[in-house]
Amino acid sequence: MIDFTKRLLKTPQGAIGIFLVVFVLLVVVFGPLVAPHDPEKLSPLARYKGPSLTYWLGTDQYGRDIFSRLLIGARATVVMAVLATIVGTLIGALIGTASAFLGGRADELIMRTIDAVMSIPSLLFALLVVNLLGSSTVNALVAVAIAFAPGMARITRSVALSVRKQDYVNAAVARGESAGYIIRREMLPNVIAPIIVEMTIRVSFAVMLFATLSFLGLGAQPPAAEWGLMVSEARRYMHLSAGILIWPSVAIAIVAVGFNLLGDGLRDALNPRA
Amino acid sequence: MIVYTLFVVSLIVFAITQVLPADAAVMMLGENATQEALDALRATMGLNAPIWQQYLTWLWHVVQGDLGTSLRTGQPVGPVMFEALGRSLLLAFLSIGLMLVLAIPLGIIAAIRRGKVADMVVSLISYAGVALPEFVTATIAVLFFADWLKWLPPTGYVPLTEDFSRGIAHLVLPVCVISIILIAHVSRMVRSELVDVLHTDYIRAARLKGISRGQVLRRHALRNALLPTITIVALDVGYLLGGVIVVEEIFAIPGIGRQLIVAIQARDLPAIQAGVLIMAATYSIVNFIADILYAWLDKRIQYD
């Protein structure tokens, strides 16, 4: 484990990724505690203000403090994205493993169906699901999770199948180890690792997807400080004050790049050859 | 296989449109319709039949090439959707073209110069590419290149047949915006594939045999590394079709993505069904072609 962490930190991606993700997680945990202003407090006299000592990043169209909104919105944005990814991964992993385990006709049928579902672009799929359920943060989460599941199912299945064929598994079988031991000690660690890598990268996609749903009016509900919603609302006011658009965009970029870097770092660390 | 895909998609989309919170008859007659008028329309539209029967009727019409009539405009859905698809495909092909021209060289450079400055720069580009959703990059691009620099027209669509140069000028920004994420993704894939290939025993052996670096790269490594790129690009078409939805909305391009958004907003059920089906079919066909291409090239490489 220590060795692994060392390897991870040795790659520039891993190091920067860890730094950014830890930073984001700190904001998620402590952000609301240190926010200087009430994120929903309207100030008719302080609208569209630039950065100042009172408002570090300026104020938005209602005179709300952008910095406080970012700090508080981190939970709505990052936690939702991570949750949606985890749920999507779990569903996908379940389907994928089941398919690999069942094999034969069933595997074929499940995978063909998964392919069919994947032929609907994930954004469109999420869009349909949210329209079906009504727009709210929770429904957006469900939509993103459902949109991610087929892709994760494919990946899980292929990883599970390839691991099953590996020499060390065969060796373990030859040694006469029990199935439980093989799955636990030999297969699981090797299946989980690539999935975690994929999951990490997908978190950044989830953030984007949430933001895009908000842009289309189907994500979080105002006056929530969800970053995607902040950016999409800001598009109408950006000509009056660029900061309203820029700061939440920067926040989204930090999360997206952070999780991407971390994912790549993890991949390199797990697979020392590449 | 495509048939099965479309069958599953048709089931999904029909199910979704059945439970969408909207009444097709109300959508068609508007809010001022009387109850009698609604009942009469429901009967003529067959909305009172059991669901499975409605599904089969719809499917039968679709198989015959009749995608239904728009509840919103009263025009047939099929021709409108296919015309829109044409515009979207133009956008998509140009984006893929731009992506291939940029992403493959970038990926190769990064792989060869692994760990060097060039690699870093390419990484930086690819991370920047995935940092923001399209609607933000599109907004910034319009602000910067159209509003401030005035190099390009901001939005709108001009058919190429009407005015070629203006048509192209209007396509530059949307194509760039769509390609950014693709370039980021594919250049990384090319890099990692090539790095993998360069580490194989087979390439090492070739190098030991005294074949020059450049020759190894050209004759062996690239071919093996670029092959999986075909599959990746084909899979990215799904992402591309999603991205098209947002980009068309912002740049006012009357493509299939925009048609779908309008249809979803207006609860125009036949249009939603047709749009999703057409998108899924496009994706499946592209992937089918990619599979054939892959198999064909793979064989050639083996025999080479």
Next chain:
Amino acid sequence: MLEMKRRFFLAGTAAILATPSLGFAQAAAPAKGGTLKISVDQAVSVIHPLLTRVNPEYLVTELLYSNLTRLKVDMSVEPDLAESWTPNEALTEWTFKLRTGVTFHDGSPFTAKDVVATFKAILDPATASPGRNNVGPIADIVAVDDATVMFKLTGAYADLPVSMAYTSARIIPASIATGDLKSLSTKAVGTGPFKLVSYEPDRLIVVERNEKYYDPARPYLDRVEVQVFPDISAEGSAMMSGDIDIVSTIQPTEYLRLDGSDGVDVLRTPSGQFCNINFGCDTAPFNDPRVRRAIALTVDREAMVGFVTEGFGTEGNDTPLNGSYQFFKGVKQREQNIEEAKKLLAEAGFPNGFEATLVASDRPAVRTQLAVALKEMAKEVGITINVQTMPHATYLEQVWKKGSFYVGFYNMQPTPDGIFKLLYTSDASWNETRWNNKAFDALVNEARGTIDTDKRTELYTKAQEIMNEEVPSIIPSFFDVLSAKRSWVSGYEAHPRASVFRLDYVSLTADAPKRG
């Protein structure tokens, strides 16, 4: 150097000499010809002239069809297909003299028969025309002769000539009105200043000059292209780059952006357009007028004008009338009063406030802004408002006219009677508040049969007082109608009604770019 100066001087003289005559020519007769590009922010889904529902659709049918009358920019009525009109003493019968020698786009002549058939179609419930409740209390309509029609009304009604200008009361040929009425969904047969060339609902509608229009001078333009821009920011960019000549309606934020931009003129006119908070007056807790008044008292109206209109609007007083309407006299302005609001809530049995969900559809975006601002203001008296946004189609289907707490958005109507009968009387077309106040109904009904201006104003003021006291809906602010055009467009004015455009009076000056 000298040479240059001299040339410059000569050129200058020539220009000075040329200017007066040019200026005079422009003032006298606008230049003919050219293609005008005008943008709209929503798809033109419907071009059936009796079924249109939103402003971009009204714009297109106004180009292609004529009404009996039309609304000038000062909201007064002028002749269109009707040349003159007279009521009987009791205001229950109106006779309209029609223009003669007018032909439809298909060449058939326009007569009184077409008017009768059109109005019968509008009034037929099976047509489901939004005009049905807005063209006045028509009992019957008869063709007296080829050039005269008479409307028999169910009661006295002074505003019939204004109702004739209603945006979906366009005159269509009798042959279509009694025949294949649906065919107008894809083609256009009107008497309007322009003829339909092509129609793509989500992209582009093209019309060209009707050479046989009844006024030989108009229209001035050869062609009008109506372009659909789904994204308002993109629409503003297209105006700045000169890709379009007129933005039919713009949001305050885009107005501020375009103001001062080279070659762009921004247009602004006060209006009775508003966004309101509707209460279901038959549903607890909103069935108690004290609760409604309490919420109205939490509203800081000056701040609200800023939040929802960026200052391009005026304070509202919870009645739908303002200075843009005829027969208007203000009642005492309601100001924010938190103490009073708390007192009223306590009296109503909610000393600690309550929780409610306020629905705002996503179009136009200002609905959400109003909801978010109200949420914060109502917090002061302990009322917790949860804002719920939804796609406009879902809103129309599930909430509009059915919900008990939601944000509405309405164009200015041509008359006070128009807006009261649209939304607030017991027999209103869209009685969304279910307020059903008998005293108020009686006042509005009396006013519609009153010709005397002072008397009418007094009746409407009394009606406003009842409304202000009872608050069936909170109207925190009115919007100015905002628009923008390139400087090379002349003759275009923003109309307070927001759904009237009068593009047949628009022309392009010599500075306009030449377009195929």
